[in-house]
Structures are given as C-alpha cells and as structure tokens.
Amino acid sequence: MLFIFPLVQNSTHSTHSTHSTHSTHSTHSTHSTHRSVTVFPMATAPLTSRTLLDAAQQQERSEDYLWTLNFGPQHPATHTTLRIVLKLDGERVVDALPEMGYLHSGFEKLGEHLTYNQYVTVTDRMNYISPMANNVAWHGAVEKLLGIELTPRCRSIRTIVAELARLSDHLLSNGAVGLDTGAFTFFLYAFYQREVIYDIFETLCGARFTNSYTRVGGVSHDFTPLVIQKIRDFVKNFPKTLRDMERLLTRNRIFVDRTQGVGVLSKAEAINRGATGPVARASGVTRDLRKDEPYLAYQDFDFQICCASSGDCYARYLVRMQEMRESLKIVSQAIENLPAGEANVGIDQRAALPTKKQVYSTIEGTISHFELSMSNRGFEVPHEESYAAIEAPNGELGFYIVGDGSESAYRARCRPPSVLHFALFPHLIRGHTLSDVVAVLGSLNIIAAELDR
Amino acid sequence: MPHSPYSPPPLDDILEPLAAHFGTMETSVYRGDTRLVVPEQESLEVLEFLKDRGFDLLVDVTCVDYLEYRGAKHRYGLVYLLASTTTNQRLTVRVYVDDPAPSIRSAVPLWEAANWLEREVWDLFGIHFAGHPDLRRLVMPEEFVAHPLRKDYPLQGRGERHNFPILTRHDG
Numbered sequence: 238m239l240f241i242f243p244l245v246q247n248s249t250h251s252t253h254s255t256h257s258t259h260s261t262h263s264t265h266s267t268h269s270t271h272r273s274v275t276v277f278p279m280a281t282a283p284l285t286s287r288t289l290l291d292a293a294q295q296q297e298r299s300e301d302y303l304w305t306l307n308f309g310p311q312h313p314a315t316h317t318t319l320r321i322v323l324k325l326d327g328e329r330v331v332d333a334l335p336e337m338g339y340l341h342s343g344f345e346k347l348g349e350h351l352t353y354n355q356y357v358t359v360t361d362r363m364n365y366i367s368p369m370a371n372n373v374a375w376h377g378a379v380e381k382l383l384g385i386e387l388t389p390r391c392r393s394i395r396t397i398v399a400e401l402a403r404l405s406d407h408l409l410s411n412g413a414v415g416l417d418t419g420a421f422t423f424f425l426y427a428f429y430q431r432e433v434i435y436d437i438f439e440t441l442c443g444a445r446f447t448n449s450y451t452r453v454g455g456v457s458h459d460f461t462p463l464v465i466q467k468i469r470d471f472v473k474n475f476p477k478t479l480r481d482m483e484r485l486l487t488r489n490r491i492f493v494d495r496t497q498g499v500g501v502l503s504k505a506e507a508i509n510r511g512a513t514g515p516v517a518r519a520s521g522v523t524r525d526l527r528k529d530e531p532y533l534a535y536q537d538f539d540f541q542i543c544c545a546s547s548g549d550c551y552a553r554y555l556v557r558m559q560e561m562r563e564s565l566k567i568v569s570q571a572i573e574n575l576p577a578g579e580a581n582v583g584i585d586q587r588a589a590l591p592t593k594k595q596v597y598s599t600i601e602g603t604i605s606h607f608e609l610s611m612s613n614r615g616f617e618v619p620h621e622e623s624y625a626a627i628e629a630p631n632g633e634l635g636f637y638i639v640g641d642g643s644e645s646a647y648r649a650r651c652r653p654p655s656v657l658h659f660a661l662f663p664h665l666i667r668g669h670t671l672s673d674v675v676a677v678l679g680s681l682n683i684i685a686a687e688l689d690r
Numbered sequence: 691m692p693h694s695p696y697s698p699p700p701l702d703d704i705l706e707p708l709a710a711h712f713g714t715m716e717t718s719v720y721r722g723d724t725r726l727v728v729p730e731q732e733s734l735e736v737l738e739f740l741k742d743r744g745f746d747l748l749v750d751v752t753c754v755d756y757l758e759y760r761g762a763k764h765r766y767g768l769v770y771l772l773a774s775t776t777t778n779q780r781l782t783v784r785v786y787v788d789d790p791a792p793s794i795r796s797a798v799p800l801w802e803a804a805n806w807l808e809r810e811v812w813d814l815f816g817i818h819f820a821g822h823p824d825l826r827r828l829v830m831p832e833e834f835v836a837h838p839l840r841k842d843y844p845l846q847g848r849g850e851r852h853n854f855p856i857l858t859r860h861d862g
Binding site: 337338341343345346347349350381382384506508509510511513522523524529530531532536620621622623624626633635637639641642647648650652656657659660689690 | 695696698720721723725746747748749750752754755759760761769771775778782801802803805806807810814827828829830831838839845
C-alpha cells in the first residue's frame with residue numbers, strides 16, 4: 238500500500254547524460270525508452286570545470302531529485318486512517334506533510350444535537366483506545382457546567398476506570414511502538430493484558446470496547462464485588478507482565494538503537510507547540526493535571542509524575558512504561574479504599590436517574606425519574622460556558638461546553654491532544670530516515686478518530 | 691457549590707498589570723474559570739502580554755457561533771484557552787468577531803500550537819486568520835465550500851455527500 242512516484246520525471250537521468258559522452262548518452266536513452274531524456278542546452282558547449290560546477294549547483298538548488306512517498310491513509314503502521322506525504326532524499330526524510338480528515342464525522346456538530354447523556358456514546362468513539370477516559374472527561378466537563386457535586390464513591394470509581402483506561406492505552410501505544418520496530422512478542426504480552434482490562438469493563442458495564450460508562454451525576458453501573466475482585470486480581474498479576482515487558486524491550490539493543498535520539502522534542506518546543514501528556518513529560522515538561530489541578534479523587538492517592546529529559550522516542554516509551562506502574566499504584570490504593578455509599582448523586586440534585594427501588598416506593602423517586610425522562614424537564618442548564626480537562630492517557634483532554642438552557646449543549650468543543658501531537662510530526666521527523674517514521678508516529682500515539690472527530 | 695476541592699491559583703498578578711496597560715476589560719468568573727473579553731483590535735497584543743507574563747501554553751483555540759444564542763450581541767466568539775506550565779494558572783480569553791468577513795490576526799507568531807487549531811477554526815467556522823502561514827482546511831475536503839459548525843449549516847449537510855463527483859479508473 239505504499240505508492241512511490243518521482244516528483245519530476247528523470248531530471249537526475251537527464252543531468253547525468255548531459256555530462257557523459259555522446260555514445261553513452263545514446264545507449265542510455267535507448268535502454269530507457271519509457272523515459273523522456275531531455276538534453277541540456279549547454280551540452281553542446283565545451284565541458285569546462287566551470288560549467289560542471291554550475292550544473293552541479295543547479296542540481297543542488299532544484300529539488301528535482303527528491304521523491305515523494307505517500308504514507309497512508311491505509312497503512313499498517315499508521316494504525317489508524319491518517320496520511321503523511323513524505324519528501325525523501327534517498328532514505329532521508331526532508332519534509333513531511335501530515336494530512337488528516339479521513340475519519341471526520343462531525344462529532345462536535347453531533348454534540349449540539351444530542352443530550353448530555355446521549356453524547357457520551359460519541360465520546361467513546363473519539364479515542365477508542367481509552368474510551369473510559371473520554372467518558373470521564375465529557376461528564377466531568379458537563380458536571381462542572383451544571384455545578385453537580387459527585388459522591389465520594391463515584392469520584393473513586395471514575396478515578397479507577399480512568400486509570401485502567403490509561404493502562405490499556407499505554408499498553409497498546411507502547412506495544413505498537415514495539416510492533417512497528419520489530420518486537421512482535423512484546424505487543425502480544427501487552428495486548429493480553431489489555432484483554433484482561435476489557436474483561437473488567439465487560440463485567441462492569443457490559444461493554445468491552447465502547448463503554449459509555451458515565452452518566453451526568455454518576456455512572457451507569459456501580460462496582461459489584463465481582464468487579465472489585467477482578468480489579469484486585471489484575472493489580473496482583475499485572476506487575477509480572479510489566480516486568481516481562483521491560484525485560485523484553487527496555488534494554489533490547491535493536492529497539493534502543495531505533496528509538497534513542499530519534500524524533501527529539503525540546504522542552505521549549507514541546508510547550509510552544511502545545512504538547513501535553515506523556516509526549517510533553519518525556520521532554521521535561523512536568524505538567525500533569527492529576528497533580529497540578531487535582532480532580533476526582535487524585536489528591537487522596539500517593540503517586541508520582543513520570544518525566545524524562547531527552548525528549549526522544551525512547552524517552553516517551555520509558556515515560557509510558559513508568560506511568561503504568563504509577564497508575565497501578567493509584568488503582569490499588571483506590572480499590573482498597575473505595576468509599577461506601579451511593580455511586581450516583583441523590584434525588585435532590587435531580588441529575589442521575591434514581592434507583593428502581595426509589596422509583597417504585599417513594600413519590601420523590603417517581604417524580605424525579607419522570608422529570609429526567611421527559612424532554613425539557615431534565616437538568617437546569619445555565620446560560621454559561623466552561624472548560625474542564627482531565628489528564629487523559631494521551632494528554633490534556635478537555636471539553637469546552639456552552640450551555641443554553643436546553644438539554645443538549647449549544648457547543649461541545651473537544652480539545653483533542655492528538656491534533657497538536659500530529660502537528661508536531663514534521664518537526665520531529667525532518668532529517669531522520671524513512672524507517673524512523675513508524676517509530677516517531679508510534680511514540681506520539683496518534684488516534685485518528687480523535688484527530689478528526 | 692464547588693466542583694472539586696481544587697481551587698485555581700489567583701490571577702491578580704496578571705490582571706492588574708493587564709488593566710494598567712490596556713485599560714479595564716470585561717472580566718467574569720464562572721466555577722473558578724476567569725474569562726477575559728478582549729477587543730478584536732488588541733487581541734494579539736493582549737495575548738503577547740499574557741505570554742510574556744507566564745502563560746506559555748496555548749491549550750486551545752476554538753470558536754462559538756452565537757447565531758441562535760439568547761442575548762448574544764456578536765456572531766462569533768473566539769476562545770483562547772491559556773495555561774501556565776509553571777504556576778498552573780489558567781485564563782480564558784474571548785474575542786468577538788462579526789459578519790461579514792469575520793477576521794482576526796493569527797496567533798501563530800506567538801505559539802506554534804495555534805497553527806492547526808486556527809486552521810480547524812477556519813475550516814469549520816470560516817474565521818479568517820490574518821497572517822497565518824498555511825491557512826488551509828484541516829478536516830473537511832479542500833473542495834468543500836461551507837463551514838459546517840456554523841449554526842446556519844444543517845446537521846445533515848446540504849447534500850454534499852450525495853453529490854461527490856464519481857471518478858472512474860479511466861478518469862483518474
């Protein structure tokens with residue numbers, strides 16, 4: 238699925254033939270009859286060192302010798318549908334032109350027509366590597382706009398699922414970096430653990446992939462003892478896989494050679510170009526919203542922010558590996574200290590649907606259920622706008638929501654980390670070889686569905 | 691009712707010199723977010739001032755079309771979300787622009803991050819960014835003519851999807 242075509246046909250061949258003798262020129266042109274060989278006007282003039290120098294300089298100046306390589310939109314190493322037009326000098330990448338929009342589905346327009354609870358299904362499909370994190374980000378932003386205070390149990394539950402989402406994202410993104418640089422076994426180790434996380438989510442809410450787990454003021458399903466047991470098992474078993482993964486790849490000579498010093502992003506450039514998340518932290522930016530603007534229950538847990546200073550693909554890999562350990566610490570602390578009580582907010586806040594028992598046995602429950610199910614009787618939405626962001630696995634994932642009193646947003650802007658990271662790509666790849674394209678692309682973890690929305 | 695126990699750091703050290711330099715601007719606070727309304731003629735100068743005072747991260751550039759919004763005085767509201775990576779301060783800067791030919795100066799000279807974000811706003815809202823180095827459509831196809839996130843653009847489109855020219859292998 239790679240298409241290679243020269244930018245301008247035969248210019249290198251024609252300049253070759255200019256400086257060769259007449260006989261070789263003719264053999265050359267007969268051999269390659271499909272090429273139109275143009276003869277320089279100065280070929281008739283006597284060949285002096287001066288004219289040779291001029292011709293060489295002219296060739297140097299023109300970019301005719303560069304080749305264009307169309308990478309994507311369908312390519313195994315893009316992992317998603319995105320396209321990069323590479324300008325190559327032999328194997329060296331002179332420039333890259335990223336293109337996006339192949340998966341554009343108007344999610345932000347849809348957000349203006351779906352209600353606050355319906356839209357969570359669309360956020361699943363933005364970054365489908367970690368849909369739980371998107372759910373948490375969306376309803377966190379909605380609750381900020383509406384001014385809903387979550388219950389302590391809900392905050393812990395959302396923290397746990399967001400961290401599980403981070404684990405599953407980092408497993409896939411690091412696994413894919415390994416896969417693209419030739420470490421297939423590593424990818425299988427990573428993906429097996431992703432399956433375990435899928436199983437946890439399936440037990441939790443019935444959906445493995447597109448969870449749509451959160452609701453305004455709560456979650457769709459409270460944690461059951463079985464879910465807690467499965468998460469405990471995962472916390473117990475996962476460190477072994479993590480050790481295996483590190484022993485497989487972290488000091489692997491081939492992998493280190495292919496990623497170290499490749500795609501270097503300096504700290505100043507990372508900030509100026511709007512990088513967030515592991516990409517920024519690998520360049521020495523110590524920003525992590527979980528610590529800097531603690532939301533949900535993060536201020537209750539003991540964990541560290543993982544940073545590196547070299548800013549290359551290897552640093553991004555190391556940051557993600559280390560972040561998995563820290564996420565695991567958060568999950569294990571949160572699951573052992575899960576607050577008791579209701580997961581959803583109470584009837585008085587009129588945000589989450591009451592339980593069946595409340596609906597059938599209390600008048601408040603019946604009224605609340607009725608009103609929340611009716612259109613125009615749901616939440617009280619202010620005529621205001623607010624922005625709330627979470628530290629998603631990929632970076633700062635925020636929603637800028639404008640409320641207009643109705644049950645759907647007037648504007649639902651998603652701040653996708655992938656867009657800013659994809660814009661970094663030409664800056665990172667210039668001067669590297671074609672084989673480094675997949676390493677850099679994998680380390681940025683660009684998800685096209687989030688990119689295009 | 692507070693959304694979370696976290697309260698953002700105060701912005702007095704930014705807003706006071708800003709008011710002294712540019713005059714008083716409309717400021718509002720909602721759920722801890724400070725929003726600043728900046729006139730369009732001064733937008734770039736204010737952004738540069740804020741960048742020099744520590745807002746080194748441009749989180750987002752986006753736009754809201756206030757066509758059907760109750761009590762709105764302007765058609766488009768551009769939103770610049772700024773943050774500081776050192777002090778964790780956040781500030782929302784809003785600039786209103788109007789039809790016809792809504793235009794504003796590009797923030798790309800200040801932050802490279804604005805490049806694609808402004809392209810997206812141009813693509814979906816049709817706001818022209820003067821001085822942008824590469825103002826092309828970002829997510830819609832090049833030959834697309836409308837700006838789909840405007841409120842006068844219908845959800846199901848204007849039939850563009852069904853009227854794509856069909857190219858055969860021979861045509862290509």
